[in-house]
Amino acid sequence: xxxxxxxxxxxxxxxxxxxxxxxxxxxxxxxxxxxxxxxxxxxxxxxxxxxxxxxxxxxxxxxxxxxxxxxxxxxxxxxxxxxxxxxxxxxxxxxxxxxxxxxxxxxxxxxxxxxxxxxxxxxxxxxxxxxxxxxxxxxxxxxxxxxxxxxxxxxxxxxxxxxxxxxxxxxxxxxxxxxxxxxxxxxxxxxxxxxxxxxxxxxxxxxxxxxxxxxxxxxxxxxxxxxxxxxxxxxxxxxxxxxxxxxxxxxxxxxxxxxxxxxxxxxxxxxxxxxxxxxxxxxxxxxxxxxxxxxxxxxxxxxxxxxxxxxxxxxxxxxxxxxxxxxxxxxxxxxxxxxxxxxxxxxxxxxxxxxxxxxxxxxxxxxxxxxxxxxxxxxxxxxxxxxxxxxxxxxxxxxxxxxxxxxxxxxxxxxxxxxxxxxxxxxxxxxxxxxxxxxxxxxxxxxxxxxxxxxxxxxxxxxxxxxxxxxxxxxxxxxxxxxxxxxxxxxxxxxxxxxxxxxxxxxxxxxxxxxxxxxxxxxxxxxxxxxxxxxxxxxxxxxxxxxxxxxxxxxxxxxxxxxxxxxxxxxxxxxxxxxxxxxxxxxxxxxxxxxxxxxxxxxxxxxxxxxxxxxxxxxxxxxxxxxxxxxxxxxxxxxxxxxxxxxxxxxxxxxxxxxxxxxxxxxxxxxxxxxxxxxxxxxxxxxxxxxxxxxxxxxxxxxxxxxxxxxxxxxxxxxxxxxxxxxxxxxxxxxxxxxxxxxxxxxxxxxxxxxxxxxxxxxxxxxxxxxxxxxxxxxxxxxxxxxxxxxxxxxxxxxxxxxxxxxxxxxxxxxxxxxxxxxxxxxxxxxxxxxxxxxxxxxxxxxxxxxxxxxxxxxxxxxxxxx
Numbered sequence: 010x011x012x013x014x015x016x017x018x019x020x021x022x023x024x025x026x027x028x029x030x031x032x033x034x035x036x037x038x039x040x041x042x043x044x045x046x047x048x049x050x051x052x053x054x055x056x057x058x059x060x061x062x063x064x065x066x067x068x069x070x071x072x073x074x075x076x077x078x079x080x081x082x083x084x085x086x087x088x089x090x091x092x093x094x095x096x097x098x099x100x101x102x103x104x105x106x107x108x109x110x111x112x113x114x115x116x117x118x119x120x121x122x123x124x125x126x127x128x129x130x131x132x133x134x135x136x137x138x139x140x141x142x143x144x145x146x147x148x149x150x151x152x153x154x155x156x157x158x159x160x161x162x163x164x165x166x167x168x169x170x171x172x173x174x175x176x177x178x179x180x181x182x183x184x185x186x187x188x189x190x191x192x193x194x195x196x197x198x199x200x201x202x203x204x205x206x207x208x209x210x211x212x213x214x215x216x217x218x219x220x221x222x223x224x225x226x227x228x229x230x231x232x233x234x235x236x237x238x239x240x241x242x243x244x245x246x247x248x249x250x251x252x253x254x255x256x257x258x259x260x261x262x263x264x265x266x267x268x269x270x271x272x273x274x275x276x277x278x279x280x281x282x283x284x285x286x287x288x289x290x291x292x293x294x295x296x297x298x299x300x301x302x303x304x305x306x307x308x309x310x311x312x313x314x315x316x317x318x319x320x321x322x323x324x325x326x327x328x329x330x331x332x333x334x335x336x337x338x339x340x341x342x343x344x345x346x347x348x349x350x351x352x353x354x355x356x357x358x359x360x361x362x363x364x365x366x367x368x369x370x371x372x373x374x375x376x377x378x379x380x381x382x383x384x385x386x387x388x389x390x391x392x393x394x395x396x397x398x399x400x401x402x403x404x405x406x407x408x409x410x411x412x413x414x415x416x417x418x419x420x421x422x423x424x425x426x427x428x429x430x431x432x433x434x435x436x437x438x439x440x441x442x443x444x445x446x447x448x449x450x451x452x453x454x455x456x457x458x459x460x461x462x463x464x465x466x467x468x469x470x471x472x473x474x475x476x477x478x479x480x481x482x483x484x485x486x487x488x489x490x491x492x493x494x495x496x497x498x499x500x501x502x503x504x505x506x507x508x509x510x511x512x513x514x515x516x517x518x519x520x521x522x523x524x525x526x527x528x529x530x531x532x533x534x535x536x537x538x539x540x541x542x543x544x545x546x547x548x549x550x551x552x553x554x555x556x557x558x559x560x561x562x563x564x565x566x567x568x569x570x571x572x573x574x575x576x577x578x579x580x581x582x583x584x585x586x587x588x589x590x591x592x593x594x595x596x597x598x599x600x601x602x603x604x605x606x607x608x609x610x611x612x613x614x615x616x617x618x619x620x621x622x623x624x625x626x627x628x629x630x631x632x633x634x635x636x637x638x639x640x641x642x643x644x645x646x647x648x649x650x651x652x653x654x655x656x657x658x659x660x661x662x663x664x665x666x667x668x669x670x671x672x673x674x675x676x677x678x679x680x681x682x683x684x685x686x687x688x689x690x691x692x693x694x695x696x697x698x699x700x701x702x703x704x705x706x707x708x709x710x711x712x713x714x715x716x717x718x719x720x721x722x723x724x725x726x727x728x729x730x731x732x733x734x735x736x737x738x739x740x741x742x743x744x745x746x747x748x749x750x751x752x753x754x755x756x757x758x759x760x761x762x763x764x765x766x767x768x769x770x771x772x773x774x775x776x777x778x779x780x781x782x783x784x785x786x787x788x789x790x791x792x793x794x795x796x797x798x799x800x801x802x803x804x805x806x807x808x809x810x811x812x813x814x815x816x817x818x819x820x821x822x823x824x825x826x827x828x829x830x831x832x833x834x835x836x837x838x839x840x841x842x843x844x845x846x847x848x849x850x851x852x853x854x855x856x857x858x859x860x861x862x863x864x865x866x867x868x869x870x871x872x873x874x875x876x
Contacts, residue, residue: 058094059101060120061108062263062295065089067770069113077111078104084209084263087270088302090295092120092263116294123260123284152236155380159239160344161229161363161392167242169440170399173447177243177398179405182230182279183272184391185265186223188216188252190372193224195232195239196248203250204275206268207260218372219256225383226283228370230391231398238380239368242395242439246402249277253284260284266299269310273303278401278409281394282312282336283387285328292329304335307756307777309401309409311337311394313386315353327355331386337413340431341365341389346423348431352386358433360416361423362396364389396439400446408777410707410756411481414461415446456491459484459516468492472533473509478526479516482707488519498547501577502554502607508533508542509564511575521569523705524632524731529564529576543580545607546634547573554580554607555634558729558826560800565826567729569632580606587868588818589859590648593617594639596858597817598652601636604821609656611635614649614674615664616642620813622665622688624712624720624736625696627819629662629703631728637817644673659683662702665695689745693736697749700733709755710734711775713766718786718809718831723761724819725805725828726797732759740768747774762789783841790831791841801826804852806871808834808862818857829857832867846874 060083065071071091075082079099084092095104101119108117149171150156162168181201189196189203191214205215218224227248232241251268254260265284272280280303286292303310315328331338332355341352341364348354349365367388371381393416401412419442420435428434448462455468463481467474468491475492494510501507509531534542543557544566557579558565564576588599594617601609613630615623617639630637636656640649653661661678663670666688678684687698692714700709710727712720714736727734733753735746750758758775760767763782772778781796783789786809805822807815809831822829830846832838838846852875856863 057097059097059099060261060263061093061095061101061105062090062118062120062293063093063108063114064116064294065091066113066115074108074111074114078108087263087267088295088298089115090263090266090298118293118295121262121286121291121293123254123262123265123286151234151240153234153238153240154236155239155368158368158382161367162240162242164342164344164346164363165242165392165396166438166440167396170396170443173403173440173443175243175399175403175443177231177246177395177402180243180279180398180402181247181249181277182243182281182391182394182398183249183251183268183277184223184227184230184281184283185251185253185268185272186226186281186283187220187254187256187258188218188223189227189248189250190218190224190370190378191216191250193228193370193372193378194237195228195235195370196224198235199231199233199241199244199246199248201247201249202275204252204268204271206251206253206264206271207255209267216250216252218250218252219374220254220258221372221381222254222258222283222387223250223252224372225369225381226281226387226391229367229388230281230395232370238370242392243398243402246395246398249275262293262295266295269296269299269303273306273308277308279309279311279394279397281391282310282330283390285313285315285331292333296330297333300330300333300335302773305773305776305778307409309337309397309412310335311339311390311397313390314338314340314355314358316341316351316385317353319350324353324355327353327357332357337393337416338433339386339390339393340433341384341386342436346421346436348424349384351384352389354431356430358430360393360420360434361432361436362389362392364392393437396437396442399439400443403443404446408707408756410754414482415442418461419443419445453490455493456489458487459490460487461485464490466490466492468494468512470494470510470512473529473531475512476528476530477514478528479521480523480525483521483523483525484516484519485522486519488516490514490516495573497575498573499552501545501552503580505543505578505580507575507577509576511547511573513571513573514568515571523707524567524569527566527568527574529574530562531576532562534559534562534564534576542576542578545575545577548610552607553609553634554605556604556821556824558801558824560826565800567631567731569731586854587856589856589862591859593813594641594646595648596814597637597639598648600817600821600857601638601652601656604824605636605656609635609658611660611662612653612656612658613637613662613664614640614670615813615816616640616669617813618642619665619669620816621692621714621717621736622669622695623813623816624692624714624717624724625699625734626664626816627724627728627823628705628731628733629699630820631823632703632731633662635662635820637820639813639817640670640674642669643671645677653682660685662687664688664699666690691743693738693743694745696734696736697743697745700735700749700753703731703733704753705731705733706754708732708757708759709750709753710759710761711737711767711771711778712761714738716762716766716786719762719766719789721807721809721815721819722790722793722829722831723759723797724816725822726793728819728823729826737767737771739766740770742771742774750776761793762786785839787831787833787839788841791839791845794828794830794842794845797828798849799827799852802851802853803827803855804849804875805829805855805857806863806868807831807857810834810862812858812862814857814862830871832863832871834862834864834867838867838870843874846871849875852876
């Protein structure tokens with residue numbers, strides 16, 4: 010192949026830059042050869058074997074399968090896959106079909122080859138010079154001698170991000186490629202331990218680049234700023250070198266998948282995939298599973314869209330893995346900010362980035378560490394990986410999706426207005442992306458304009474300060490948010506007095522997709538005592554009391570809708586500390602009377618005996634500012650009817666189908682109320698319906714549908730955070746639940762309970778799961794309470810046996826900043842829970858349920874510990 014060379018002598022360093030246009034084939038994201046050039050022949054001796062990847066059911070003996078097919082097991086893993094090698098004399102399609110019909114084999118496919126064809130050429134300089142150009146002290150123009158050739162840094166506005174202090178420090182970028190030149194002076198101090206996925210070796214040096222491509226990609230993303238060679242976009246980020254492509258540019262799906270999984274398991278936040286498929290978007294089961302695995306771990310995957318020769322072929326479409334919906338697909342632009350003619354385009358494209366004639370680090374067999382120019386989407390992808398590292402390093406607590414959001418917003422909108430097939434959302438502008446990232450949670454004086462990045466709007470009236478916190482992604486568009494004092498529309502009921510001015514909160518017609526947080530701070534609110542104050546909401550005709558989460562002089566409330574709020578003295582009740590009825594339905598009424606003392610606009614009704622349908626109900630109840638009442642399945646009792654009259658709601662939600670709450674109940678309620686039923690044919694599907702009605706996005710809790718204690722103990726915390734609760738069988742995650750996770754854009758899941766109740770197979774299907782568990786349900790409860798203790802002095806106690814009291818009590822706990830502690834009825838309180846309770850002092854204990862559910866001796870034991 011012809012090699013175009015260019016001597017770089019302007020900096021008086023005598024370095025040679027190897028222009029590697031066409032050095033690599035399409036599937037590695039590099040540009041094709043210039044017209045008239047030839048690539049090296051790929052002709053090889055006829056293959057003596059072929060490989061098939063099989064997906065294994067748990068417990069399958071792959072060695073026995075291999076023996077039956079006359080195959081050899083050449084690889085085990087990643088995930089539940091294995092690779093079989095068979096003689097070329099066998100018919101591959103027939104073998105694959107037969108394997109698919111074999112018990113224990115869930116799938117079979119060819120081990121696809123992904124090819125990178127390279128060539129080598131002599132260079133006149135094989136190591137980096139330390140000769141530097143002079144710059145003024147403190148200048149943000151790097152001293153690295155080849156920086157003047159890095160047009161991409163200028164066009165991508167990277168220096169502007171550096172000026173803002175972004176360096177990529179603390180972020181690890183895994184480069185799944187041909188390895189890295191481990192002793193390259195531009196890279197060696199930015200490397201973390203890596204992996205050779207071809208040989209499955211973690212031995213130091215096993216991931217040494219013997220091709221050049223991986224070194225080039227790594228330099229673009231994170232070459233050091235060290236007065237040597239070039240500068241990477243995120244020059245203080247770390248590179249995790251994963252070798253999955255060999256010296257002649259060949260890689261196979263099983264090794265590439267292994268590299269992705271290894272990177273995700275070893276701390277990589279960003280995974281760069283400057284690889285693809287030679288025939289367009291040809292995917293494979295093993296690669297899809299590996300991508301999904303890394304995605305669920307919270308990794309940001311970035312891939313080259315692919316290249317083609319426009320002189321000889323049509324656009325083949327975005328290559329795989331870039332075409333995967335969990336991966337950002339990147340096209341390449343030239344110095345004029347035009348999408349390069351060789352860059353594949355298509356609807357899957359997310360972003361465009363500089364990729365033509367990019368100077369970076371290199372490795373060659375004859376010269377070792379050196380430098381070269383190369384072109385292609387292979388070069389554009391690591392530019393975006395570096396940009397992502399800059400943003401993430403400034404916001405290390407962010408999720409992947411928050412990083413993606415600013416990457417896609419911080420662009421120059423070129424091409425067709427809005428998203429298009431060539432530029433995606435646009436051409437990256439690193440400074441603009443970082444500027445948007447730094448605007449999140451900006452504190453504004455009311456009124457203030459808040460966009461999808463969120464913010465805090467504050468207002469002051471006298472000694473009271475009101476703050477409304479809008480989290481990132483709560484608003485899909487800009488909204489003018491105001492918090493202003495207004496005259497009280499009416500006196501507080503039952504002689505209660507105002508402790509703060511009345512505030513009207515407004516943000517127009519924009520719908521909040523996540524819960525907003527309201528705090529009213531005033532010295533007159535006594536710290537730590539919920540009994541001294543209550544939050545009130547004006548519903549247009551009456552004040553609704555919403556309890557009191559009063560912490561350190563602040564009244565706190567989560568809300569979703571604009572409204573009129575104030576803090577006043579609480580309503581006086583005579584219930585004492587135990588809320589109990591003759592039945593579970595009666596206990597729910599008592600809790601409602603004590604919590605919603607002035608009524609409620611909405612009520613949630615669930616079945617008393619099969620209350621699994623309502624396990625996920627507390628977050629929705631908190632959003633709707635509604636009590637949860639319980640009913641027999643056949644019809645309402647007089648006690649429930651009386652409580653509905655007292656509450657005077659406008660709307661009633663029924664949780665569960667007609668088997669749980671009969672049509673007779675619905676018909677009766679429809680005579681006086683607007684009735685909505687949320688139901689599915691199983692409790693899991695009912696939980697999905699509740700989650701959709703709640704509507705909040707980004708996070709979810711997953712708990713067992715069978716062992717109800719786990720869902721109950723997290724309910725009040727989930728309600729205050731606005732996080733939906735989804736339910737699952739131990740080993741199978743329902744398809745409807747999987748769909749809901751996608752619909753709600755869930756990127757983080759909190760799993761409550763051990764592997765016996767939420768198994769490993771379910772965990773594997775959840776995005777970025779975190780498990781809280783213990784040996785028993787009570788140990789799990791203790792672990793949850795340890796992680797999320799009450800924020801106020803109240804402590805709610807309920808039995809962990811088969812009673813629904815904790816379900817209806819969770820709503821009260823949420824409005825009072827408390828948690829429900831589940832205790833056994835007829836046995837000793839476990840030591841894990843006892844130790845935790847003993848560490849809490851000064852708590853005011855409230856009990857849900859009668860003495861048959863909570864005997865006095867159990868309550869006395871708890872009170873001795875916490876008081």
